[in-house]
Amino acid sequence: xxxxxxxxxxxxxxxxxxxxxxxxxxxxxxxxxxxxxxxxxxxxxxxxxxxxxxxxxxxxxxxxxxxxxxxxxxxxxxxxxxxxxxxxxxxxxxxxxxxxxxxxxxxxxxxxxxxxxxxxxxxxxxxxxxxxxxxxxxxxxxxxxxxxxxxxxxxxxxxxxxxxxxxxxxxxxxxxxxxxxxxxxxxxxxxxxxxxxxxxxxxxxxxxxxxxxxxxxxxxxxxxxxxxxxxxxxxxxxxxxxxxxxxxxxxxxxxxxxxxxxxxxxxxxxxxxxxxxxxxxxxxxxxxxxxxxxxxxxxxxxxxxxxxxxxxxxxxxxxxxxxxxxxxxxxxxxxxxxxxxxxxxxxxxxxxxxxxxxxxxxxxxxxxxxxxxxxxxxxxxxxxxxxxxxxxxxxxxxxxxxxxxxxxxxxxxxxxxxxxxxxxxxxxxxxxxxxxxxxxxxxxxxxxxxxxxxxxxxxxxxxxxxxxxxxxxxxxxxxxxxxxxxxxxxxxxxxxxxxxxxxxxxxxxxxxxxxxxxxxxxxxxxxxxxxxxxxxxxxxxxxxxxxxxxxxxxxxxxxxxxxxxxxxxxxxxxxxxxxxxxxxxxxxxxxxxxxxxxxxxxxxxxxxxxxxxxxxxxxxxxxxxxxxxxxxxxxxxxxxxxxxxxxxxxxxxxxxxxxxxxxxxxxxxxxxxxxxxxxxxxxxxxxxxxxxxxxxxxxxxxxxxxxxxxxxxxxxxxxxxxxxxxxxxxxxxxxxxxxxxxxxxxxxxxxxxxxxxxxxxxxxxxxxxxxxxxxxxxxxxxxxxxxx
Amino acid sequence: xxxxxxxxxxxxxxxxxxxxxxxxxxxxxxxxxxxxxxxxxxxxxxxxxxxxxxxxxxxxxxxxxxxxxxxxxxxxxxxxxxxxxxxxxxxxxxxxxxxxxxxxxxxxxxxxxxxxxxxxxxxxxxxxxxxxxxxxxxxxxxxxxxxxxxxxxx
Numbered sequence: 001x002x003x004x005x006x007x008x009x010x011x012x013x014x015x016x017x018x019x020x021x022x023x024x025x026x027x028x029x030x031x032x033x034x035x036x037x038x039x040x041x042x043x044x045x046x047x048x049x050x051x052x053x054x055x056x057x058x059x060x061x062x063x064x065x066x067x068x069x070x071x072x073x074x075x076x077x078x079x080x081x082x083x084x085x086x087x088x089x090x091x092x093x094x095x096x097x098x099x100x101x102x103x104x105x106x107x108x109x110x111x112x113x114x115x116x117x118x119x120x121x122x123x124x125x126x127x128x129x130x131x132x133x134x135x136x137x138x139x140x141x142x143x144x145x146x147x148x149x150x151x152x153x154x155x156x157x158x159x160x161x162x163x164x165x166x167x168x169x170x171x172x173x174x175x176x177x178x179x180x181x182x183x184x185x186x187x188x189x190x191x192x193x194x195x196x197x198x199x200x201x202x203x204x205x206x207x208x209x210x211x212x213x214x215x216x217x218x219x220x221x222x223x224x225x226x227x228x229x230x231x232x233x234x235x236x237x238x239x240x241x242x243x244x245x246x247x248x249x250x251x252x253x254x255x256x257x258x259x260x261x262x263x264x265x266x267x268x269x270x271x272x273x274x275x276x277x278x279x280x281x282x283x284x285x286x287x288x289x290x291x292x293x294x295x296x297x298x299x300x301x302x303x304x305x306x307x308x309x310x311x312x313x314x315x316x317x318x319x320x321x322x323x324x325x326x327x328x329x330x331x332x333x334x335x336x337x338x339x340x341x342x343x344x345x346x347x348x349x350x351x352x353x354x355x356x357x358x359x360x361x362x363x364x365x366x367x368x369x370x371x372x373x374x375x376x377x378x379x380x381x382x383x384x385x386x387x388x389x390x391x392x393x394x395x396x397x398x399x400x401x402x403x404x405x406x407x408x409x410x411x412x413x414x415x416x417x418x419x420x421x422x423x424x425x426x427x428x429x430x431x432x433x434x435x436x437x438x439x440x441x442x443x444x445x446x447x448x449x450x451x452x453x454x455x456x457x458x459x460x461x462x463x464x465x466x467x468x469x470x471x472x473x474x475x476x477x478x479x480x481x482x483x484x485x486x487x488x489x490x491x492x493x494x495x496x497x498x499x500x501x502x503x504x505x506x507x508x509x510x511x512x513x514x515x516x517x518x519x520x521x522x523x524x525x526x527x528x529x530x531x532x533x534x535x536x537x538x539x540x541x542x543x544x545x546x547x548x549x550x551x552x553x554x555x556x557x558x559x560x561x562x563x564x565x566x567x568x569x570x571x572x573x574x575x576x577x578x579x580x581x582x583x584x585x586x587x588x589x590x591x592x593x594x595x596x597x598x599x600x601x602x603x604x605x606x607x608x609x610x611x612x613x614x615x616x617x618x619x620x621x622x623x624x625x626x627x628x629x630x631x632x633x634x635x636x637x638x639x640x641x642x643x644x645x646x647x648x649x650x651x652x653x654x655x656x657x658x659x660x661x662x663x664x665x666x667x668x669x670x671x672x673x674x675x676x677x678x679x680x681x682x683x684x685x686x687x688x689x690x691x692x693x694x695x696x697x698x699x700x701x702x703x704x705x706x707x708x709x710x711x712x713x714x715x716x717x718x719x720x721x722x723x724x725x726x727x728x729x730x731x732x733x734x735x736x737x738x739x740x741x742x743x744x745x746x747x748x749x750x751x752x753x754x755x756x757x758x759x760x761x762x763x764x765x766x767x768x769x770x771x772x773x774x775x776x777x778x779x780x781x782x783x784x785x786x787x788x
Numbered sequence: 789x790x791x792x793x794x795x796x797x798x799x800x801x802x803x804x805x806x807x808x809x810x811x812x813x814x815x816x817x818x819x820x821x822x823x824x825x826x827x828x829x830x831x832x833x834x835x836x837x838x839x840x841x842x843x844x845x846x847x848x849x850x851x852x853x854x855x856x857x858x859x860x861x862x863x864x865x866x867x868x869x870x871x872x873x874x875x876x877x878x879x880x881x882x883x884x885x886x887x888x889x890x891x892x893x894x895x896x897x898x899x900x901x902x903x904x905x906x907x908x909x910x911x912x913x914x915x916x917x918x919x920x921x922x923x924x925x926x927x928x929x930x931x932x933x934x935x936x937x938x939x940x941x942x
Contacts, residue, residue, distance in 0.1 A: 017879060024887030025875040027822015027862035031888065034821035117816075118807065199826040199834055199888045199922050253824070253888025254922045286827035508886025508923045676882050679925030707831035707920070715913040715926040 001667055001727060004521065005589045010528065011521030012735065015672035018513045019528070020506075029251040035205045035218045037279040041070065043269050044120035046110040046127045047288065048102040051138070051363040051700020052151070053131035055098055058110055063126040068119035070276070072127060073111040073268055075099040081238050083271055087230075088329035089261060089479060090337065092163075093154075094366060096264045096271075101134065103151065103326035104365045105700050106291035108264045113272050113280065136700040137161065140300065140323040140360035151326060151361045163328050163359035168342045168419050174354035177315035181306035185390050189383050190769045193298040193323070193364070193694045194687075195290050196371050197712055198507075200253020202293055203283035204266050206273040213239065215274070216246045219266060222259045222505055223545025224249040226479060228537045230262060231270070238274070249535035255507035256684065257370040258294030260331040260547050291705040295364075295694065296371035298323035299379045305387045311397050313406045316345055316353040316418075318383060323367065324359050330368025331547070332375045333477040333484065339375025342419035343468045346384040347428045347638060348406040353418040363700045372684050372745040374469050374548035385463045385750030386757075386767065393761050398445070399754070400436060403464050404429055414731070421468065423636045424738075425728045427664070432464050432640040435662040438724055439642045452762060455786070457647035459759025463751035467637040469739040470553025474630045479544060485630045486555035487541035490519065490562040492623040494612040496605025497529040500562070503543010504555040505535045509741055510673045511551060515559050517669050518735065522563030523570075524590025524604050541626060549637075549739035552669065553730075558629035560734040565625035569611075573623075574602045576616040635730045635738040639663040641751040647759050649788040652778025654690065654756055656719045661748070664726045666738035675723055678744045682721045685748020687713050689770050760784070791855040795820070796864030804851050810844075811835045813851035814861060822862040822891045826920070833919030836892035837861045843899045845918070862891035865898065873939040874898045874932075883932030885923035893919045897933040906937055 005011030023029050060072035075097035078084040085093050097108055112123030135149045142148055143161040152158050178184055204219040221227050224247040232242035252259065269282040284293065299322055306315040322338065324330065332339040338357040345353050371378065392402035407428040408415050415423040436442075444460050451458045474483035487503040500519050504511065516530035534540050543555060567587065574592035575582045578600055585592040593601035602610075611623035644657045661682055668674050691711035695703040704710040729736030749770055756772050757765055763784040768776060781787035792801045795818060802817050814823050814837065823846060826834035830848040837846045838860040865872040874897050877883065884890040893916060900907055900915040907915065912933045913926070921929060 018882065020887070021879045021884060024884055024890050025871065025879055025894075026866055027820070027891050029822075029887045031821075031824070033815075033825065036816075036819070117812070118805065197922065198886075199832055199920060200824070200886070201826070252886060253826075254886045256922070286829060286832070508888075510885065672882050676885060676924060676928060679927045680885065680923045681925075683925035684922070706829055707827050708829065712832075712920050712922065714917045714920060715930070716917045718926050720909070720930075721925060721927055 167356035169354040196256035196258035198254030201284040207279040252507040295367040325364035329366035341376040344380040461755025465747035469549035486543040488558035562627040665740035667736035681744025689749040811846035877936030
């Protein structure tokens with residue numbers, strides 16, 4: 001799309017350099033750990049070495065004897081205020097600090113409050129806890145077996161570890177289709193537990209001012225407004241009233257979904273500040289972060305497809321066991337316990353589909369946040385894209401041809417999926433065609449055939465994903481009952497400059513730039529003169545925050561709608577100033593002019609000045625607007641990715657030779673920022689595909705609790721990503737935009753896995769669970785007798 | 789222990805515990821918060837500063853080890869109100885998103901260009917391999933350092 005505005009205005013389509021860079025480049029960003037208040041105390045947490053154990057005693061005497069240790073907070077203390085348990089976002093319960101027993105390794109057991117960070121850590125070492133180990137359940141299948149130890153015996157009447165069953169689609173119709181199908185394929189696919197591992201860990205500074213009873217919390221949160229309401233609801237009984245709670249989400253060092261939930265550490269810090277009246281800082285260290293918070297996935301999927309011998313796909317059936325750890329603290333819209341997993345039919349026109357999920361408690365930390373994706377979308381996309389490849393290979397069809405044959409056609413949009421989603425727009429064939437052209441698909445297939453004849457292993461993998469973002473329409477989407485709208489409050493100053501405040505919170509996405517460009521697009525005020533603020537609940541309008549790629553689809557739309565309200569008023573003022581009727585005015589970005597005599601015009605700056613100095617009698621002065629945007633639908637970005645790999649038969653190492661990503665996120669606000677989002681998203685697709693995994697041994701000990709063991713990709717492993725775009729605007733979004741931050745994380749793992757399996761299909765390899773590590777590949781090469 | 793560290797050209801004196809980490813000395817004693825902490829285990833590189841001109845991870849250096857030595861942090865890059873070429877490179881090529889790894893990444897890039905004025909892409913990728921970034925996928929960080937390498941050093 002060609003920009004409609006000049007570079008000076010900098011509306012949509014301009015690769016405007018980022019406004020937020022000025023402070024980050026100088027080391028002047030303000031992150032939570034940079035907050036330092038007079039008299040501030042430091043909190044550090046004692047954590048459980050056991051995955052399941054009774055707490056027999058906690059002896060704090062040695063810790064309290066250390067000069068500078070002021071208090072040790074325990075579950076017993078919090079119990080006096082009924083704050084030892086808290087609700088999760090999915091209305092389950094989670095311990096703030098335990099009274100009876102611990103349920104996972106790394107769980108918070110007690111907290112030490114001290115005058116310095118180092119003394120607090122000394123105090124943690126000195127707290128003596130006596131445990132009595134209990135039987136540990138780490139396997140969700142075993143957890144669901146009859147006779148398994150009941151982990152949540154705190155819940156009266158509970159006799160098993162089954163949390164919920166959820167299903168969607170047409171069970172009988174799908175079964176009939178499978179029974180009558182010419183071809184069926186079936187595969188177990190596991191998406192292991194992973195951790196978002198943002199480079200900034202979680203933390204907060206809580207400051208309860210006893211004088212006025214006001215609580216201010218600087219907090220690593222992606223959703224400050226919802227957090228304020230949760231605090232008011234959970235701690236209202238101890239006197240916290242919502243007007244006296246201020247949540248400030250300052251600069252955030254990466255979120256990726258990990259900073260959506262409320263973790264016990266935040267609550268303990270708030271409680272400690274309320275009890276002492278002093279500001280209290282709690283900052284997770286990396287091992288705490290990797291062992292207790294921010295976990296995603298852990299989905300065991302049995303996937304099946306049915307279709308015809310000519311490659312026509314007909315039916316889909318997924319049966320899934322979800323390992324949630326000891327509580328369901330997933331971050332999903334409340335009506336959807338498995339999130340948007342039912343996007344599983346993807347880009348293909350299935351006749352019928354059925355999907356079911358059973359969730360289990362285990363002795364692991366709470367899981368189920370989204371690792372840079374909307375609510376279980378990666379799980380769904382990985383399964384469907386793997387299965388389509390398996391189906392194609394079984395029929396000896398080219399996976400690209402099979403996809404083209406089954407894609408939902410461009411003229412079929414808006415398309416109603418078998419699970420009831422209405423896809424807004426798409427051109428899947430166009431994206432795949434472009435990706436094939438960019439990578440030279442046909443030549444690569446020829447090269448692969450030649451190499452295979454020589455015994456070399458080369459693979460080509462495709463992923464043609466459909467994303468689902470921008471939650472969501474209030475009819476269906478809420479978090480703890482709060483509808484998933486988002487908001488913008490826009491004020492135009494007398495000199496024609498603006499401030500726009502939003503209910504979201506950037507964690508690196510560049511909102512200060514992108515949102516300013518949206519206002520610039522709609523009003524013609526140069527983006528450099530639009531200040532953007534968010535993250536402070538005392539000043540920003542209420543919104544549900546930034547996750548699930550919802551900032552542009554929801555808050556960005558609110559910005560456009562608020563600007564249009566301002567423009568409507570500006571038109572009235574312009575008509576008054578130019579002494580014509582409103583209908584006689586033409587708008588172009590930045591000014592109204594009289595139809596037929598364009599020299600008679602008023603700029604938005606002149607109109608803004610008049611709004612405060614010469615407004616029409618009978619009209620309110622000022623020029624501002626608020627919009628709470630309730631999206632009519634979700635948006636459905638999509639793309640086609642193609643990955644080429646070469647496998648070293650000596651070591652099992654997979655080398656990504658090339659990776660072409662064609663994305664379609666509708667109309668683009670800032671192409672530079674969109675490309676940056678895709679690069680980062682691809683790298684967080686590569687990570688779980690090849691490196692990242694958090695396992696537990698039979699005793700519930702974490703394997704992968706440090707960055708030595710949990711392999712976040714470095715610059716050496718990360719390929720030089722190649723990106724391209726098609727553009728299919730969203731018909732219902734005011735700007736035609738769709739959201740893009742997570743598409744690549746959703747789409748990339750399947751392209752990589754498909755490429756590796758494609759390289760070895762002729763050896764009889766049908767599937768490899770991610771992460772595809774050299775030892776896994778090497779073992780297969782040994783089994784197939786081709787290792788060198 | 790009393791130490792004197794020359795930080796960005798200014799001598800800074802303090803009485804510190806022997807166990808105090810250099811990163812905490814910089815952030816909490818000197819109140820210069822541009823240097824970040826991402827892991828405490830020398831894995832992520834968010835805390836990278838230059839010690840006598842060489843990049844070190846300041847979470848794994850004691851403050852007392854910097855006694856009598858030169859430390860350069862992100863706050864020392866800008867000179868006379870003018871951004872260093874490495875800062876400008878990151879801005880021009882969109883080499884940063886959340887900004888958390890950026891100070892460490894720029895210090896590593898700054899040091900690379902001192903020692904290798906015209907690095908190849910492979911040189912750059914090797915040099916920054918001790919600095920993790922979760923946002924950018926490194927593509928634009930490589931371009932940022934290349935961009936800086938084409939400008940004269942200050």
